[in-house]
Amino acid sequence: MALLRAVIYCRCSTEEESQADALLSQVSESEACVRERGWILADRYVEAKSGTSTKGRDEYNRLFEDLRSDRFDVIVIKSQDRLMRNVKDWYLFLDRMLSHGKRLFMYIEQKFYTADDALITGIKAILAEEYSRELSKKINNAHRNRQKNGGKAMLNSRAFGFCKLPDGSVKVVEEEAGIIRKIYEYSAAGYGSRRIAKLFLEQGYVKRTGNALTSTCVGRIIRNPLYKGTMVMNRIHYDFETKKTVKVPGEQWIYREGAVPAIVDKDLWERANRAMTGRAPDSLRDRIGADGTKTGRCGLSGKLVCSRCQKPYYRTQRHGCGEKGGRVIEWKCSTYLERGRRKQDRGFSEGCDGIHLNEEILFGLLEQVSGLYCDFMRLDPERIGERALRIFAKVLGAVPAGREWEKAEREEKRLEGQKDFLLTKLLEGVISDRDYRKRRDWLDKEMERVKAQKEELRQREGGGLEKRLEKIKDRLENGGIKRAATAGMLEDIKEIRVHEWQVEVCFRRWGQAEDMAKGFTLWADYPFGPETVKGRYLDRRRIVELLKEEPATTAAKLAREMGRSAYMVRNRMEELSKGGYIRFHGRGGRGRWEVLKELPDKEGYYGGS
Numbered sequence: 001m002a003l004l005r006a007v008i009y010c011r012c013s014t015e016e017e018s019q020a021d022a023l024l025s026q027v028s029e030s031e032a033c034v035r036e037r038g039w040i041l042a043d044r045y046v047e048a049k050s051g052t053s054t055k056g057r058d059e060y061n062r063l064f065e066d067l068r069s070d071r072f073d074v075i076v077i078k079s080q081d082r083l084m085r086n087v088k089d090w091y092l093f094l095d096r097m098l099s100h101g102k103r104l105f106m107y108i109e110q111k112f113y114t115a116d117d118a119l120i121t122g123i124k125a126i127l128a129e130e131y132s133r134e135l136s137k138k139i140n141n142a143h144r145n146r147q148k149n150g151g152k153a154m155l156n157s158r159a160f161g162f163c164k165l166p167d168g169s170v171k172v173v174e175e176e177a178g179i180i181r182k183i184y185e186y187s188a189a190g191y192g193s194r195r196i197a198k199l200f201l202e203q204g205y206v207k208r209t210g211n212a213l214t215s216t217c218v219g220r221i222i223r224n225p226l227y228k229g230t231m232v233m234n235r236i237h238y239d240f241e242t243k244k245t246v247k248v249p250g251e252q253w254i255y256r257e258g259a260v261p262a263i264v265d266k267d268l269w270e271r272a273n274r275a276m277t278g279r280a281p282d283s284l285r286d287r288i289g290a291d292g293t294k295t296g297r298c299g300l301s302g303k304l305v306c307s308r309c310q311k312p313y314y315r316t317q318r319h320g321c322g323e324k325g326g327r328v329i330e331w332k333c334s335t336y337l338e339r340g341r342r343k344q345d346r347g348f349s350e351g352c353d354g355i356h357l358n359e360e361i362l363f364g365l366l367e368q369v370s371g372l373y374c375d376f377m378r379l380d381p382e383r384i385g386e387r388a389l390r391i392f393a394k395v396l397g398a399v400p401a402g403r404e405w406e407k408a409e410r411e412e413k414r415l416e417g418q419k420d421f422l423l424t425k426l427l428e429g430v431i432s433d434r435d436y437r438k439r440r441d442w443l444d445k446e447m448e449r450v451k452a453q454k455e456e457l458r459q460r461e462g463g464g465l466e467k468r469l470e471k472i473k474d475r476l477e478n479g480g481i482k483r484a485a486t487a488g489m490l491e492d493i494k495e496i497r498v499h500e501w502q503v504e505v506c507f508r509r510w511g512q513a514e515d516m517a518k519g520f521t522l523w524a525d526y527p528f529g530p531e532t533v534k535g536r537y538l539d540r541r542r543i544v545e546l547l548k549e550e551p552a553t554t555a556a557k558l559a560r561e562m563g564r565s566a567y568m569v570r571n572r573m574e575e576l577s578k579g580g581y582i583r584f585h586g587r588g589g590r591g592r593w594e595v596l597k598e599l600p601d602k603e604g605y606y607g608g609s
Contacts, residue, residue, distance in 0.1 A: 006039040006074040009063055011047035011082050030076050033107040042072040067096045079108045161263055170260045177263045179205050183221055184264045187272035192279055193218040197338050214338050222276050228269040229262030299490040306333040306354040307499045329359040369505055369522050370486045405457050412450045419443050539572050541599055551592040
């Protein structure tokens with residue numbers, strides 16, 4: 001008879017975590033059990049982490065996967081609660097173990113698990129889970145009481161400006177505290193987070209890790225009350241049922257003033273925060289999205305990501321640069337905004353060469369992508385437009401527009417409110433029945449008058465309905481549907497990765513169909529302006545393509561084809577001629593163009609000016 005191959009699984013329980021030798025003792029006992037029974041020790045699964053769920057327990061998860069293999073026959077454990085204290089996980093483990101012909105031996109009881117034990121082990125799992133639940137409640141309650149009653153400051157080792165000593169007390173790191181004070185002074189003086197980050201970059205200040213202070217770090221420091229000596233506790237909580245760390249509502253937070261030494265005084269802290277709040281546009285203050293995160297005023301906020309450095313893009317404005325001195329809105333890589341362009345000699349402050357995106361051009365590009373999106377989703381824009389028009393006709397036909405109608409609506413609601421108030425006073429005995437009937441009759445007459453006024457407005461507006469619908473139809477057909485499709489598409493976009501020459505639009509996973517469950521990606525070439533290096537390259541490449549198709553063409557004709565000025569096209573053709581890419585055969589403006597060689601691939605091309 002072949003010898004059984006055994007593996008051991010060991011894990012310390014919650015109450016044994018303070019005992020340094022508890023886990024070593026359990027491993028020794030398990031190995032002794034294997035030797036005494038004459039089994040072959042095939043592997044050890046030793047878990048240093050305690051917990052009721054399987055999340056984060058790497059050794060347990062490895063054992064769970066290995067149940068499908070043929071590496072062993074028996075699993076040796078100390079007792080059932082060492083494997084887990086969760087009823088669902090217990091039965092999932094048993095199901096996989098039995099279906100793959102494995103056996104479970106508990107050496108405390110000196111017995112194998114059998115089908116007859118299903119009921120009693122299930123009860124034990126329920127009791128173990130309930131014990132863990134009660135223990136979790138006690139630990140959380142004790143933790144909250146320590147926070148309320150002035151226990152030691154709960155500060156992690158990464159808190160910039162502070163150092164936690166072995167006895168639990170906190171001291172200020174003066175070198176870092178000097179940087180923090182400057183941040184607050186700059187903010188109070190009117191400097192924004194990005195400007196402050198650039199100033200520190202130029203001055204050579206770094207974080208404890210040696211990395212540059214980013215604008216995000218600066219903003220968090222300014223908003224953190226820890227630096228005025230106030231510690232905010234009980235902001236997160238481990239939920240036993242969901243096995244997740246959840247955010248605690250703000251009204252349950254615990255504030256302890258003087259919990260740590262103050263680096264800045266309260267007056268400076270307040271001035272810096274008021275200045276920071278004042279710099280934010282009204283539309284961006286305290287705006288929270290559906291998922292609980294802060295959002296910007298643009299649907300692109302949080303979606304654009306640089307493919308070079310994996311950092312988000314931020315929305316910026318330049319005034320006096322657009323048409324007629326207007327503003328130009330661009331999206332730029334946050335690394336570029338904080339550190340500038342990439343340079344080899346910058347060390348930790350190495351920047352990013354990610355391209356800038358003009359918002360108007362980007363939305364035009366997304367409108368083109370929305371056509372492919374509609375095809376994939378099997379959406380018919382024309383049918384959607386027709387349906388929208390029918391809905392508008394129905395709504396506008398029932399509800400006339402205009403200030404008069406809105407005024408009549410408000411008057412009707414006011415009268416209804418007065419009737420309700422009057423009835424309440426009657427029931428409370430404040431007014432007599434006679435006074436009630438007198439006032440009610442007057443209110444009824446006023447209500448009839450308002451209703452007649454609304455009916456008159458409805459009939460008057462009926463004649464202009466067709467004109468209004470024509471205007472709506474015209475707007476829908478001239479870009480309205482595309483814009484609406486683009487706005488709807490933004491809701492399904494997970495992120496837009498910005499590459500050197502293209503944008504990669506990545507959609508979320510949803511639905512049950514296989515193609516939708518995996519999500520999908522659409523690519524689009526970014527149309528660079530003629531004033532950029534990449535835009536000039538694209539113009540040259542387009543000229544070469546057109547000259548191949550029609551060698552006898554002229555600069556004026558090329559300009560019409562490309563939507564460029566003849567002056568600009570002649571300059572590009574001159575650059576191509578000097579570079580040896582094209583040559584003209586003929587005299588007096590008559591002749592043919594010859595393409596001598598191809599332009600290099602765009603990924604490696606940065607020549608020309």
